[in-house]
Amino acid sequence: QVQLVQSGAEVKKPGASVKVSCKAYGYTFSDYYIHWVRQAPGQGLEWMGWINPKNGDTNYAQKFQGRVIMTRDTAISTPYLELNRLRSDDTAIYYCARVAFYSDSSGPFDYWGQGTLVTVSS
Amino acid sequence: EIVLTQSPGTLSLSPGERATLSCRASQSVSSSYLAWYQQKPGQAPRLLLYGASSRATGIPRRFSGSGSRTDFTLTISRLEPEDFAVYYCQQSGTSPTFGQGTKLEIK
Numbered sequence: 001q002v003q004l005v006q007s008g009a010e011v012k013k014p015g016a017s018v019k020v021s022c023k024a025y026g027y028t029f030s031d032y033y034i035h036w037v038r039q040a041p042g043q044g045l046e047w048m049g050w051i052n053p054k055n056g057d058t059n060y061a062q063k064f065q066g067r068v069i070m071t072r073d074t075a076i077s078t079p080y081l082e083l084n085r086l087r088s089d090d091t092a093i094y095y096c097a098r099v100a101f102y103s104d105s106s107g108p109f110d111y112w113g114q115g116t117l118v119t120v121s122s
Numbered sequence: 123e124i125v126l127t128q129s130p131g132t133l134s135l136s137p138g139e140r141a142t143l144s145c146r147a148s149q150s151v152s153s154s155y156l157a158w159y160q161q162k163p164g165q166a167p168r169l170l171l172y173g174a175s176s177r178a179t180g181i182p183r184r185f186s187g188s189g190s191r192t193d194f195t196l197t198i199s200r201l202e203p204e205d206f207a208v209y210y211c212q213q214s215g216t217s218p219t220f221g222q223g224t225k226l227e228i229k
Contacts, residue, residue, distance in 0.1 A: 035218070045159075045167065045210055045220040061217065095166055099214075100178075108157035108214050110178065112166035 002026040004096050004113035011119045012086050019082045020116045022096035029077035030054040033099040035109060036070065036081045038092040046092075050105055051079055059105065086120045093117050124149055124213050128221035134229040141198040143224045145211035150191045155215045158187060158196045161223075162207045171196065172214075201226075 003025040010018050022034065036048040049060035051070040058070045064083070072079040081094060094116045097109035125148040135141055145156075153174040159167035169178040171187040174194055184199040198205055206228050211221040 037220075044222045045212075047218045047220065059217075097166075100169070100172065106155060106215050106218075108169050108172035108178070108212070109159075109167075110169050112168075115166055 002098070002111045004098065004111055006096060006113040006116045009117040009119070011121065014087055014120055014122055016086050017082060017084045018086060018118050019080055020094050020118070022079050022113050024077040030074060031102055033105045034079045035097050035099065037095045037097055039095070040089070040092040048081070052105065053079060054103070088120050091118065091120045123217060124151060124215070124219050126211050126213060126219055126221035128211060128224045130224060132225045132227060134227050135201055136229045137201050137203055139201050141201055141205070141226060143196040143209055145194040145196070145221050147192045147213060151213045152215065153190050155213050156189070156194050157212045157214050159210045159212065160207045161210065167210060
């Protein structure tokens with residue numbers, strides 16, 4: 001069955017970088033776009049961007065332009081989120097999510113990873 | 123950026139009652155790109171509805187959606203104990219955005 005399994009919790013200092021992985025199981029990895037969404041403690045959902053696993057094309061939310069890098073390793077069906085120059089307000093749970101529609105960047109997210117807590121603290 | 127505003131912020135109801143949640147967009151949204159999610163504490167969001175009114179796989183019939191352009195509604199016909207959670211609407215177009223959420227709590 002389809003699963004997205006994310007890497008474990010991270011604790012980082014302000015100014016550092018973090019890289020979160022999201023291994024995909026149970027479907028053809030290159031066929032479905034992956035989005036990244038974060039959720040600060042007690043807050044709502046914030047979209048960060050997407051990656052096309054087939055060719056590596058990306059689209060980032062303007063808020064994160066210049067600080068975020070989304071990549072993927074097709075050999076191991078794993079997309080990655082890297083966030084640089086971390087600040088305390090980057091403390092959040094980071095989710096990967098798959099678009100439900102084949103080869104479409106737009107659409108609802110039908111499968112989500114379990115989330116990765118990133119804590120930024122000095 | 124399309125801003126989605128959900129109301130009410132908190133809805134207090136009893137099991138068996140009907141719940142009506144609203145999502146208003148700052149500009150017109152294609153119904154094809156309006157989705158609703160349920161999130162319980164400590165869990166990732168779960169897709170309930172997409173295309174404004176289509177139920178995702180495995181979602182019970184008591185969940186329904188309606189609306190168009192800037193006004194959308196999620197209705198839960200008869201609340202079950204497991205329905206008490208936070209609900210988010212999402213426009214899933216080119217640059218997706220989410221509403222701030224409605225917390226459905228037990229009265």
